[in-house]
Amino acid sequence: MADKEILMEVKDLVTRFYTEDGVVKALEGVNFAVYKGETFALVGETGCGKSVTSLSILRLLPVSGKTLRGEVLFHDAESKKRIGIKKEGPFDILKLTSKQALRMRGFSMSLITQDPMTSLNPVYTVGDQIMEVLQLHKKLSDKQAKKEALQLLEDVELTPAEDIFRKYPHQLSGGQRQRIVIVISLAAEPALIFADEPTTALDVTIQARVLELLREMKEEFNTSLVLITHNLGIVAEVSDRIGVMYAGRVVEIADKYTMFKRPLHPYTQGLIAAVPKITEKKDTLSFIAGTVPNLIRPPSGCRFHPRCPYATDICKEKIPSMEEVEPDHFVECWNVDEVIKDLEKEECE
Amino acid sequence: MIGLREYIAKKLAIAVLVLIGVYTITFFLTFMLPGDPARVSLGQHGSEEAVELIRQQWGLDEPRYVQYVSYLQLFIQGEMGKSFRYYPRDVIELIRYRFPVTAYYGLWSIIFAVAVSIPLGVAAAYKQNSIIDNIAVLISQIGVSLPNFWLGMMLIAIVAVRLGWVNPVPEVEYGYYWTPIGFFASLKDYILPILTVGTGMLASNTRLTRSSMLEIIREDYITLARAKGLSERTVVLKHALRNALIPVVTNVGLQFLLLVGGAVLTETVFGINGIGKLYIDAINYRDYPVVIALTLIYTGGVVLINLIVDLLYAKIDPRVSLR
Numbered sequence: 001m002a003d004k005e006i007l008m009e010v011k012d013l014v015t016r017f018y019t020e021d022g023v024v025k026a027l028e029g030v031n032f033a034v035y036k037g038e039t040f041a042l043v044g045e046t047g048c049g050k051s052v053t054s055l056s057i058l059r060l061l062p063v064s065g066k067t068l069r070g071e072v073l074f075h076d077a078e079s080k081k082r083i084g085i086k087k088e089g090p091f092d093i094l095k096l097t098s099k100q101a102l103r104m105r106g107f108s109m110s111l112i113t114q115d116p117m118t119s120l121n122p123v124y125t126v127g128d129q130i131m132e133v134l135q136l137h138k139k140l141s142d143k144q145a146k147k148e149a150l151q152l153l154e155d156v157e158l159t160p161a162e163d164i165f166r167k168y169p170h171q172l173s174g175g176q177r178q179r180i181v182i183v184i185s186l187a188a189e190p191a192l193i194f195a196d197e198p199t200t201a202l203d204v205t206i207q208a209r210v211l212e213l214l215r216e217m218k219e220e221f222n223t224s225l226v227l228i229t230h231n232l233g234i235v236a237e238v239s240d241r242i243g244v245m246y247a248g249r250v251v252e253i254a255d256k257y258t259m260f261k262r263p264l265h266p267y268t269q270g271l272i273a274a275v276p277k278i279t280e281k282k283d284t285l286s287f288i289a290g291t292v293p294n295l296i297r298p299p300s301g302c303r304f305h306p307r308c309p310y311a312t313d314i315c316k317e318k319i320p321s322m323e324e325v326e327p328d329h330f331v332e333c334w335n336v337d338e339v340i341k342d343l344e345k346e347e348c349e
Numbered sequence: 350m351i352g353l354r355e356y357i358a359k360k361l362a363i364a365v366l367v368l369i370g371v372y373t374i375t376f377f378l379t380f381m382l383p384g385d386p387a388r389v390s391l392g393q394h395g396s397e398e399a400v401e402l403i404r405q406q407w408g409l410d411e412p413r414y415v416q417y418v419s420y421l422q423l424f425i426q427g428e429m430g431k432s433f434r435y436y437p438r439d440v441i442e443l444i445r446y447r448f449p450v451t452a453y454y455g456l457w458s459i460i461f462a463v464a465v466s467i468p469l470g471v472a473a474a475y476k477q478n479s480i481i482d483n484i485a486v487l488i489s490q491i492g493v494s495l496p497n498f499w500l501g502m503m504l505i506a507i508v509a510v511r512l513g514w515v516n517p518v519p520e521v522e523y524g525y526y527w528t529p530i531g532f533f534a535s536l537k538d539y540i541l542p543i544l545t546v547g548t549g550m551l552a553s554n555t556r557l558t559r560s561s562m563l564e565i566i567r568e569d570y571i572t573l574a575r576a577k578g579l580s581e582r583t584v585v586l587k588h589a590l591r592n593a594l595i596p597v598v599t600n601v602g603l604q605f606l607l608l609v610g611g612a613v614l615t616e617t618v619f620g621i622n623g624i625g626k627l628y629i630d631a632i633n634y635r636d637y638p639v640v641i642a643l644t645l646i647y648t649g650g651v652v653l654i655n656l657i658v659d660l661l662y663a664k665i666d667p668r669v670s671l672r
Contacts, residue, residue: 060575063477106578113576118569122668123591133577168667184577 004035006075007191007224008057009090013070015049015056022296026052026065028248028303031322034192039218039225041235041256043271044245045292050228053245054194057093058111059101067094076191079108082137107137109192110185112214115201116178120169126153126180127165130187137188152183155220156213175206182214189221196228211238232275236260244268247293247303249319253330264331264339266308302334310335356671357656364652371648372424372641376417379637385409386433386635407433420641430638434631440642443627451616451623453526454539454546455608461543462550463601470558471593474566475585485555492552497611501545501618508541515540518620542619546611550604557600561593568592595666602658609647 015027027049034040042050056067072093083103085091096104113119120129127149134145146165153161156179169177178198185193198214199207215238218225227239235242235256242259244252244267252265263269270288290307293299299306305315312335320334333339387403388395404410408419423430429440473485509517519538525531526539536543565571566589574588612625624643631639663669 058576060572102578102580104578105576111573111576113569113573115569119573121570121574121588121592123666124588125667132579136578170668181573184573188578 004038006033007036008034008075009071009073010053010057011071011073013053013056013072014068015052015061015065016068017065019064019296024295025298026248026295027056027067028298029319030070030245030248030250032243032250032253034224034226035241036191037222037224038240039215039227039238041227041229041239041242042245042250043229043232043235043242045230047292047295048245049248050230050245051196054111054196054226054228058105058109058194059093059096059098060105060111070094074108074191076108079104079191082107103137106133106190107188108190109194110188110190112178112181112185112193112195112198114197116174116181117201119181120177122169124168125165126167126169126172130165130180130184133184133187149183149187152187155217156183158183174202175210178202178206178210179213182210182217186217186221186223190223192224192226193218194226194228197230198227199234200229200231207234214238232272244271247298248295249303249332250322251304251332253322255328258326258329262343264325264329264336264343265333266310266335266339267304269339270307302332310338353660353671360652360656360659364649367652368645368648369421372421372645373417375641375644376420377413379640380413380416382635384635386637389635390433390436407431407436420638424645429642432631432636432639434634434636434639440638443639444624444642444646447622447624447627449524449527450621451608451612451625453532453535454542454615454621454623455605455612457536457539457543458547458550458608458611459601459604461547462554462604466551466554467558467594467597470555470597471562471585471590473555473559474562474593477563482559485559489552489556489559492548493556495548497545497549498614498618500548501541501615504541504544505618517541542615542621545615545618546608549611550601550607554597554600554604558593558597561596562589565589565593591665595662598661598665599658602654602661605654606647606651609650 010030010032013027013030017024017026030049030053032040032042042053044050052061052065055061055065056070057072059067061067073090074093075090080086080091083091083096083100085100093101093104093108120126127146130149130152131142131145134140134148135142138145138148140148150161150165153159153164158164158176158179164172164176164180169180172180178201182198185195195214199210202210211234214225217223227235229235239256241253241255243250244259244263244265246267252259252263252268254263259268260272263272267288270286273286274288276282276285288307293303293306299316301317302308302311302315302320305311308315310333314334318334320332322330322332323336325331325336325340385400385404387400387407387409390403391400401410408416411419420430429444431437432440432443435443469481469485469488473479473482476482505517508514515537519535519542521531521535521538526535566585571584571589574584579588609624609628612623613629614625615621616623616625617629627639628643630636631643659671663671
């Protein structure tokens, strides 16, 4: 992967939510990078901080949320031009003023939300909602914007485009609406798209088409995609690399094949083992013992230690740092050597 | 979906049935009230013969159903009959004379309520739990709980009498308030009635706008609008407000109707010779033609305003189809 150019580096991202029940330590030092043109999947259980990661980077956290620390370095010349940054090298998204952030949003990176049924404004036509982005970021006239919007609708096979353009969201199906959301997210040709569970709310038959479409469009526009999902099937299908999140930290990063074949973090191992395989005959489903931790009072040290079969004393005290255990395979675990030993033993047998 | 014209025609046809029903109920209820209009009109010292003469003149000597039908005939011809109290003046004439002033301060009350409540509700929701939000909640809480006749009397006692800022009772020449200059120039005289009627409306509108807005700004499409890079102004005023206004429109429609009820109390407190005063006097003097006519006009108003609200709904929210 050395030949790949980095688009975004997320370093030590810390986000908290201040609620009535206490401070939710949602992100506790998230690290990962996204390369240009790739699909990076963020995988984890509900509540592990996947969506919060994307909202923190887009700077769209609700009022109760605050990003305390971290850097999000973005390498994109076009974005710098649009935002008006003269400085050499990458810029830190978290350091933009709120005015600059407005120019960044939609142009540098955009969002595909989870539920197409609620993602479009019910009182404006589909055309209006697409044109809005084109006029905002591409400074197109009404006529040009309409022409381009129609073209985009055709690109995602929503035809006759003229018809769809004039429709209101409630007149379209879930699959159609999700394609509109995809069009909106792509309209300003951003360098990066966050797709937050883009297919969870859709029927299985439509899921595949929407995913395929997402992949095609991504290639056409040469965009990077951060796919946020808990569905390992989708991850295996469309991603290039995978980051596994657990309780507010990314615990393992590897390319898709390595991750599924040779996961090295005990949590990832559990996660992958928990997916039932049709080729294996088993009497019971496997699962990870224990429950997802409460993020108001998270466990000390490695947040996975109460559920981890490899846990030792140090795990309870200090958070391990991310190490490149093998080329392009990053793991955050004190006892990764033990894990590797075990794997080798298994292979010998 | 059916055409707009057919929709309105259908609603109006239903309105006729509603009006006949309301007329029937009002007619019999009114005539069941104790007290003889002719006797009330002549006072205790009027002779039996004179009372009987008036009864004949007003048609009160005829059987109920004959009276019922003859009024119905009048209404169908577009007339309202003659007032008992101000005999032989036409009811229509009386109403036409009293209507402008009630319409004047009523309209301003609604303008005041809407102009303050919507920005206040939006600001409160946008900055939830801030000072402005607390103020908005307090205002709506107090405004909803104050009875408006009490508020009216307090305003007179404090603003007019104690502070002497305005007249306790409006002193504006009849009809002046509907001239282009008078429309604004009369505000000073009518400010207390406007505040009296408007405060309750302002309170309920603020509360509704706030809660509706709070719900809408948590919607996914608002997050998506922000993710597009739209300014907060556009997000709130274009994407959120239009959705949040849907329930508020109904409420404002209802408030036009509450005006009539409010007018009875307000006009009594402020001594305004408007529709509300006419209504309550008509009941006291057993001026049945006026009571029935005003009730029917009020019913007509309800139907009309509901129709307007329906049409506005369809205009604001494309998901609503008229049927």
